[in-house]
Amino acid sequence: MRFASLGSGSRGNATLIRGDGTCLLVDCGYSVREFEARCTELGVDPGEIDAILVTHEHADHM
Numbered sequence: 001m002r003f004a005s006l007g008s009g010s011r012g013n014a015t016l017i018r019g020d021g022t023c024l025l026v027d028c029g030y031s032v033r034e035f036e037a038r039c040t041e042l043g044v045d046p047g048e049i050d051a052i053l054v055t056h057e058h059a060d061h062m
Helices: 032-042
Strands: 002-007 014-019 022-026 051-053
Touching: 002 032, 014 032
Parallel strands: 022 051
Antiparallel strands: 002 014, 014 022
8 A cells, every 4th residue: 555645734635545456535625736736746647546535524625
């Protein structure tokens, strides 16, 4: 299992978890443009994400 933080803070939170052929995004507190840019920095294709888990309903998490 591999973990990669796309960012954490009051302006946004997102973590990718990969394992056994599955990619899970935990929270996505960024705009689509910012999210895609952060994925690109990590060499991740956003199309690889299988599911999103939102931990709670604050704007910096969804």
